[in-house]
Amino acid sequence: MTGQPLLAVHDLVVDLGQRRTATRAVDRVSLTVAAGETVGLVGESGSGKSTIARAILGLTPVTGGRIAIDGVDVTHAGRRQRRALSRDVQLVFQDPFSSLNPARRIGDSLVEPLLNRRGVDPVRRRTLVAEALGRVGLPAEAVHRYPGQFSGGQRQRIALARALVGTPRLLVTDEPVSALDLSVRAQIINLLADLQAELGFGHLFIAHDLAVVRHLSHRMVVLHQGRVVESGDAEEVYRRPVHPYTRALLAAVPVPDPGRARAALAAFARQPPQAGPVPGRCSIS
Known part of the structure; x- marks a missing residue:
């Protein structure tokens, strides 16, 4: 390197x-x-x-x-x-139980890093979120659920997806x-x-x-x-x-x-x- x-x-x-x-x-x-x-x-x-x-x-x-x-x-x-x-630059924290807002749907948390991106319209945002979830082994339907509905390992996967959604x-x-x-x-x-x-x-x-x-x-x-x-x-x-x-x-x-x-x-x-x-x-x- x-x-x-x-x-x-x-x-x-x-x-x-x-x-x-x-x-x-x-x-x-x-x-x-x-x-x-x-x-x-x-x-x-x-x-x-x-x-x-x-x-x-x-x-x-x-x-x-x-x-x-x-x-x-x-x-x-x-x-x-x-x-x-x-x-x-993105950070993934230690605790998957506190790194996600329990009152927000997963889709709302994942789309947040994309809100200020120029040229990324709502349709593209949804596509990028679905792709990020797919990379970490979770279905696109997860966007409609809340953090409390997932295990610790799944929450850490979601945290990774949120960190990587903006590449x-x-x-x-x-x-x-x-x-x-x-x-x-x-x-x-x-x-x-x-x-x-x-x-x-x-x-x-x-x-x-x-x-x-x-x-x-x-x-x-x-x-x-x-x-x-x-x-x-x-x-x-x-x-x-x-x-x-x-x-x-x-x-x-x-x-x-x-x-x-x-x-x-x-x-x-x-x-x-x-x-x-x-x-x-x-x-x-």
Whole structure:
């Protein structure tokens, strides 16, 4: 994958809270995503993954660094520029039960991203919505139903259809399978891979499970306490992790033999990070 990246994040810094008591949630994070590529951003809860996603979407103020979409600096983009960018960048949230308005029919939710598109008349909108539902394996008749009439896995499919109905160039998914039953997770992961192969969008995939990230991603970025501690080819990072924290995350992945000598590392991986200023050097080294 060559050429200018679709998404380029350089030395991103995000502080949360009041200035005098602010917590550094993201500390000089850099990553790129190319068109047609999936980059897995992995780390435990509180590591800064979701904060990075929200900063990319303009939902969280940026303290320092640069975010560029297709070469255009959007770090401090205004409302009008962000609205235009929403056509190219879409986010899928973790919880399929709260990401859809329970009082709105599915068709009304899916057509919303198309309402401000020039040259897209009502007939074309209905066609695009039906096509989006078909891509995620749901019938066109679903437009007449409400979110409460669907299972969790079906709701996440609907959320994907809503994100992709306008054919964005970049998809950001924040723990899209962690709230689903184990039997449904593989279906959604495989669906994401199939949709990317069909549509060619870049994908920033946020998760805490290295095994899932390995399965879906081309490259992997490991985050700990707001900092990148390891990155590289997803298979290489999974098979030969270098950083102790990456090895700890890997040890936390369930294995057929629970007696394997990984208990100490797994216990460390489950410890929540301490809020406060990020130290000047790696806290594990």
